[in-house]
Amino acid sequence: MANLNSLGYSRPAASMLARGEPMVWLTGAGLVVGLLMVVSLVAFVFLRGAVTFWPATVLRAELTSGIVAQGEVTRTESFTPDASFLSALNAADRDRAEQEIKHGHGELKRRLVRIGNFEITGEHFMWVEDFRIAPGGEKYPEWLVVLERMSWGRFYGTPVAYLANGEVVADGPAAAWAAFEAGDRGEHAAEGLVLRLVTSGGQLSDIEVSEIVRGYRGNDLDWADKLSLYVSRWHEYLTAEPREANSEGGVFPAIFGTIVMTLGMTILVVPFGVMAALYLREYARQGWLTSVVRISINNLAGVPSIVFGVFGMGFFSYLVGGSIDAIFFADKLPNPTFGTGGIMWASLTLALLTLPVVIVATEEALAAVPSSMREGSFACGATKWQTIQRVVLPRALPGIMTGAILAMARGAGEVAPLMLVGAVKLAPELPLDMTFPFFHPERSFMHLGFHIYDLGFQSQNSEAAKPMVFTTTMLLMGIVLFLNAAAIWLRSRLTRKFSGSKF
């Protein structure tokens, strides 16, 4: 080999560079990071979303300052206090804090307690640092109850008495609570029933039973109780109307709005998308014009969704809707009927947005049908439409369905255009109901995606809303992921089915 070497050849084994192991590892790291990103994000959302409704323990923390914080612990964290934080404390607290800092690697532990009782405290949450709690002041009282109410958020207190029409029926925590549990609550409850509780501040507070959605003793739940509470909260979440500026209650109108809007969009987009693809692939003469059209359609798939929203607002709501109003609803002007965002305009806008997706998918499916099959059909004397109807379309159907499902997934997850064409924070009426004409295309609607945006960003009380946002996020992601997984599954089945059969 020495003579070879003298000619300038070298053995590959002499070079580590050729093997490129570090570079291969770097590319591998790219993939690993990508996969980690997806998995961690999905896992994070599903974990956070799933635990929202699991009841937390109810803490009663008696602080050195004499204040009593009472409520559910929503978050525990360690933080590094800065100098101004420490200097604001009184001497005793500062001593304890410094002690803790010394033992805890420079960090302090604190808990975010949902103290509720908003009409009394004016706050929903309170940070409780561990050093502030008086010695022995951390308790989990047996009779501390959590009430979920129609308004004002949650209430934490210890029952004192149960009153009917102003008269004490049951006295003492156990009796009062038993009386409360025995009767109905919420809207089924009789008038005049009142549960009297004592708050953390020692104040007495009367709460009408008809105001109470759910009540339980936070520290006296066994596993089965917690599970049933969890299930009941999920049930409420999926079927009830929102309360408390969307931060409590359910998201049924948003689920309903999302489904109706997506279905409307699908009904609009699939026939037209398939027909456009049929025209392009089967009818139009293939030439430069069709390729230009094809490129443009591909491009439109990449146009930002907000641009479609702008178009939908200007064209559908203002121009078309405005004209409809001027002709048919002139008596209601200047209040717009169709001339503003509505579910029909949202469906149409999203249909336009997803039209390229369907066209491209259908075209691919049509192209995958071997031309020999068409020729065979023609040879048997079938007309063009008969060939398409009986030979081409059945064969392309899975591909078309993949396109339709992808379009649905995209439509269900899209929010930006909806903000311009009719998704609202709170829609009093569903777009589909029992009053004539049953479907109300002009109504604005609630949407899960917009719900997330609104709750996370426009909410007055975003800390209280946060768990709900996670649940809604989980729900929306669940829907979209399910649809996508269906499309992917369909596609892989399709490739398996047809990959063997070549003509």
Place this chain on the structure above:
Amino acid sequence: MSKTTTPGKSGSFTGRRYSRKPRRSVLWVDALATRLIALSGIGSIVAVSLVGLFLAWVVLPLFLPTEISKKLGMPVSGVQSESGTPMTVPVASAIDNYGLMVWEMRTNGEIAVQALDGGAILERIQVGGGIVPTAWAFGVDTGPVAFGYADGRVQTGEMKWETRFLADAEVPAAALALEVGETHIWESGLLVRTPEGQLRHQRLGLELADHIALGDSAIELLDLAVTPSGLVLAAIDADLKFHHRRLTMKTNMLTGKVRVRARGGDTSLPGLGVNSRPAFSFLGLDETGNLALLLRTDGSMVRLRNQDSEFVVSGRQDLVPNPTAQVSSVTYLNGRTSLLVGDSEGSVVVWFPARAAQGQEPVLQPGHVLEPGPAAVTALTASARSRMLAAGYADGTVRVFNATNERLLGEDRLDGNVIDRLSIAPREDLLLVTGAKEAGLWNIDAPYGEFSMGALVRPVWYEGYPEPTLVWQSSAASDSFEPKLSLMPLIFGTLKATFYSLLFGLPLALLAAIFTSEFLPRGTRARVKPVIEIMASLPSVVLGFLAALVVAPWVEHVVVEVVAVLFVAPFGVMLGAHLWQLLPRELAARLEAIRPLAVLVSLVIGGFVGWHLAPALTQLAFAGDFKAWLDGRVGTGLSGWFVLLIVPASLAVGWLNVQHGEGLIRTRGLGWSPLALAILDLVRFLIATVVAIGLALFVGWLLNASGWDPRGSIFDTYVQRNALVVGIAMGFAVIPLIYTISEDALVSVPDHLRAASLGAGATPWQTAVRVVVPPAMSGLFSAAMIGLGRAVGETMIVLMAAGNTPIMDMNIFNGFRTLSANLAVELPEAVQNSTHYRTLFLAALTLFLMTFVLNTVAEAVRLHFRRKTSRL
């Protein structure tokens, strides 16, 4: 295939005969299907392409030329002398909200109300009961008025259009036949049929209160300002004494008489009494009533400021530097901040106070110089709605401008007249021109006068700003607010978002695609790809929400940790690879299936180490407090340079290592055992790392020593919602897109090329880099373009996680506002067909075109690539 059984004629042995012709219905259905499919197919395609066209159609009116055109001629309202010219000159006038009538006050103290269609005089009101006022002031449009007299007294009052709706029984019979829009003269006003069919009567009402004595000598100049706490009145009398009063008005419920209570003082200011200078020709109070401007005909201006209820001279300035020119017309622009000064040589200059340093008196700046006119400026008037103004000249020329963008909106002439007075209707659709001999009504056709192409992209000098700037600020609480519509901050934000998201996402996606297509077994690949595709389907609202409410608050506490992980984790992977090389070849080959796992482990270890290095790094490089370091309060710029330079330095060192180290080893290392070579390689890698760090530090030190500090530009004060967070979140959106397309491109490189390369003795890595990637390059490029397009148009993530402040700041730790987020924020509130609305559509069109171009380029390249690979 159509079967028809035709009995009778025998032919086939089945007893059936196949017809050669299909049934009529089949043909009919076929023809129908063809038409229907063609129709709806073309219809759908047209509908989709309508998007761009419609956007352009909405935007178009912004670019249409503007003009003013004469509607009709009118007689002047003043009583005319025998020669036909009026003996008086108009001093003030205003058109009503409906554009039907105008009031005009002349120097003789007479207010004439005139119908705009034809000029019939509806009413003449004599102010002062026969005593001719010597000075006058009018609030915005109509409302409070004040008149000053020769005896030093001032009379205030209220002048407004009185509108009432009448029943048919109350009006004369002639008015009953009025069609919609037609007018009828009645009771010193006009009756008009509204579009709703009602009859509306409108006339001018003037209520005057008691006189207030300011002094003994004649009031020469008067102005008033309407402030939230009441009226403020300022006057100059013939003794050049300055009077100011704060007025509170009370209406007597029984008599309807208005009683005025005045508080204030008279100031005899030393500098004012000098009579040798030309007389004052203008007195103006600003919106707050605390600042008075006095202007002489030679252009010298004195500014008086209210200090503890006492007006003192706070500045002097010359507003007409040209010595030959005289101030010939002055008025405030809407908002009473900008002063319009017209001179005898035809120039009109807009002066406004630029924001000054703390404690310093702002100086008026000649913010806008309008196109010079042909003759002396004789009339200037400002619209009460926007920054529109009209200028009249001594030769009869009339021009309408927009003050902010200096655009000439229209020009016309009232021949043979000196223009005495102009009034712009409140709706900015009519302009009344009063000349010396005749008057006329002009249509103003400039609905989008505040728009100009230049103002979209070039800095514009707005009122109160120290210099011309690029600003996007579309609305504010105050009425006199001027929208500032420059798209540049939004385009900058879009580019910033795109840059940072691709900085993170593009390399990651390309690397992942190469690994998937070249180094992953087929079975694993089929399982990995859908997972990444799932990532593509994550709704962006979810990403935005997580970025803003989870990632942003978390990253804020661990910035250094995150940055350290970004740098140390790749190092960990590289180190892991070098350690892997130490394994015997056979073992490594057998373990190849778990190599991704090893990558994961080294990545995690690297990340872990990076995370725990961070506190030490903070102490070492950022003086213990990263945010203080960012603010420039502690530490030096060296560590910033290091962060910026470490990647280029590593690349440079790596390249040198390959170029010069490799040949040496190939010749000297012949016959070494693989383990020895691997150890050597590891040692080289470690040395290269040290050298790269050293190089980055050295260059950073040089740059720092020459006085450049990356803080203040690329690194600056930390804001919670920033480009770094957006970059990470947007990674989720662009990575799967780029990954999928580039992986497809790599896979479609034919296998025989790989086989040939491997067969010729190339390693898989050499095959990937030298054989597979080059033909797939155009596909990778198109993937990057499409990723770019997605990043440009992404809305929800930036809307939620970018903070949405339209600022132009390179700082990675600061927010921005993109075109798309701006649309989502502002379009729902924009008034339909307003300039703001159309400008937002222009932003949408820009976005549309940007992505369209990017995608077209990508598509063209992709087609090229497909043709090329098909030849391979």
